Amino acid sequence: MGPESVAASPTSDAVPGLPEYAPRPFLLQDRRQETSDTVTLTLVPADGGTVPSFRPGQFNMVYAFGVGEVAISISGDPTRDGPLVHTIRAVGKVSTALTRLRPGDVVGIRGPYGQGWPIDAAEGKDVVVVAGGLGLAPLRPVLYELIGHRSRYGRVEIVFGARSPADLLYYSEVQEWRRRTDLRLQVTVDSADRSWYGDVGVVTQRLPDTRFDASRAVAFVCGPEIMMRFVAQALEARGLAEDAVWLSMERNMKCAIAQCGHCQYGPLFICREGPVLSYRRLKPLLAWKEL
């Protein structure tokens, strides 16, 4: 069964005593301010149990009690047992409430849900990772996987773009990755003041500098939809096949189990068939302005 045809259901084992889709209480262990409006939350099960395993690119429904529930990608390390990690930007009522939580507070978690990045299909190939802004959060597990099992993959090229230097996520970790000799990471911002000595320009400007064998490469792209469209076009122009380019779509996930229809995107339910989908499937939909 292909990665795009699996039915939606949480990949974790159901918790005894709880209905399958009931939120499970998680305790906020640590809160890290990434940028002015974005935090990374480290969570552990309040019942003392284990954190469900996940595949890079999957998401959880995170419940701010009394406020609401929102879909958030998992941004922790899938190669290690450890706490659950979510990076959240304050955008709406629920996400703002989540960014205001303090250690010791409790949230509800259900998941993980959805189809992640097809990491297995990348083995033996060159891997191009392109992230824009908060799009690095769902791609960070991919980077952990690539670095954790580096010999399984060919050349690794990463391009990370943000609006400004102040909007760069995981700054110290990004600097560590830049120092590695077994991958190449380019960071660029859309504009900057004179204190920034890095690249300035949109992410597509950095793509001609990436080196990969288009006949045996895959690309994982996440960011604002318009950025993904430009990047996918640029990668296609570099010779990558449509089904070698994978995008993570963001839609208004509510139930996460393909019942409510809020995340419907043409014929797709993003919570079930996505959020990660091939450019081959998405290309006609991205060109459809009414969607």
Place this chain on the structure above:
Amino acid sequence: MTNGEKPVIRLTSATHPFLEGFDAEFLAAASEGAEALELPPEAMVFHSGERARHLYLMLEGKVALEIEAPDHPRITIQTIGPREVLGWSWLVPPYTWPVDARVLKPTRVIALDAGVLERHLEAHPDVGYRFLRRLIPVIAKRLDEARIQLVDIHGT
């Protein structure tokens, strides 16, 4: 940018991707007045408002294009790196640089004399056509990138 006698430059097709495919006559002409510059961080390649007299072929390093306006902080709008080309304002009225170009990392660049280029290209329209066919995609790419910046793709 340099003091004393200029070293003689002999451009070849391999000197820079922009020169690939040009004939020996053009390369010999473009070599006249060409300068190899080594610029330290913070050096200015050119200043906004100055007469544009060169086409720069980037070999190494990084140059920031900056804009400053009254009541606005100075911002970097783009950085230019190796294998890229900088500066076509000598072809476009009013023939002045519209931005500042500041060196961010030690930079090696070849500065082609715009007057020499113009004279050769005017005298050899077929080469002039090929030259513009080579330059226009660079300008179009910058325009595309500026459009994407304008959309503010990370701002939402």
